Amino acid sequence: MHRNQLNELLQKHKPFNKQEAIFTEQMIAFVKEHSDCFERSLLIGHVTGSAWIVDKSRQFTLLTHHRKLDKWFQTGGHCDGDSDVLNVALKEAQEETGLTDIEVISSDIFDIDIHEIPERKGIPAHLHYDVRFLLEADMNEPLTISSESSDLAWVAISEVQKLNDSESIMRMVLKS
Template identity: 50%
Template sequence: MHRRKLLNLLRAYQTTDPEEQMMLAKTIHFVENQPRCFERTLEIGHVTGSAWIVSPDRKRAVLLHHTKLDRWLQPGGHADGDPDVLRVAFREAEEETGLASLKVISSAIFDLDVHPIPARGNEPEHLHYDIRFLLEADPFEPFVQTPEAKEVRWFTFDEIAKLTSEKSVLRMMDKEKANNY
């Protein structure tokens, strides 16, 4: 079964955050019951992969100002049929930042989130079941500008806390801070 690897990762994932626990249960249920969960054409929602990219000293993270959503978010995107969500997260991080120094810190899930994506054009409102992984990159490597982002930047955690109220971004930042202080 092409969903088995993701289901194994999801079942191994542990979180103490009650909201994230509910989203984990919702994601497992979705993946178990939707054979086409990796397909963008599944209109009710689909699995996506994202990357929380940190500097080697773990004091900064990469965010991009998403063109379509007009918010600062971590790099990530659609699986487009690929059931290897770590590969999806890595590919999207490369495409959206242009960073060649990216490396995977862990193949375990770092964070997950279920969030609505507003209707746009012919696409109805739908859910993204976003699986996030921890990556590292050289903070001195220049970014490559892409159409998907208005801007890509490194931010300190203090800057992120002032920049956004996105709960899932702040949760990832807090996880990283807790692991390194």
């Protein structure tokens, strides 16, 4: 997938609310302006891929407790040059959970978010232009905590706000 293909996905994405509509427009402009948008070497920000993983009943989501940020989030990470953002989201989901049987519910974008990552170890604060996809996994498959996390948990979607009530996460909860 090239920038043009990501822009096509962005153009056909139907934002859930006004904030996501703003993020979508900002991401379209960012991707068009920066040919290196998939590289973390672009220090102002870069495209990332994330997965909102749900169980087959759609009653639970799998969250990871991010070691560096000390918060619960969906899985996801840097593209590192891979312009196939769905592939990035799937790869990150597998690496961060140990799951091997993950199904892509849709190749359409599930959610768009732009958020700041704080300065750390000489890397300046920057933006993550996060493209999120809806994936499904079996809650009974064993989980493996990666070095990036301190915990993994299947959480009832109705209980997610107790772990992270940010607008970003709650938007995905409402879409679930």
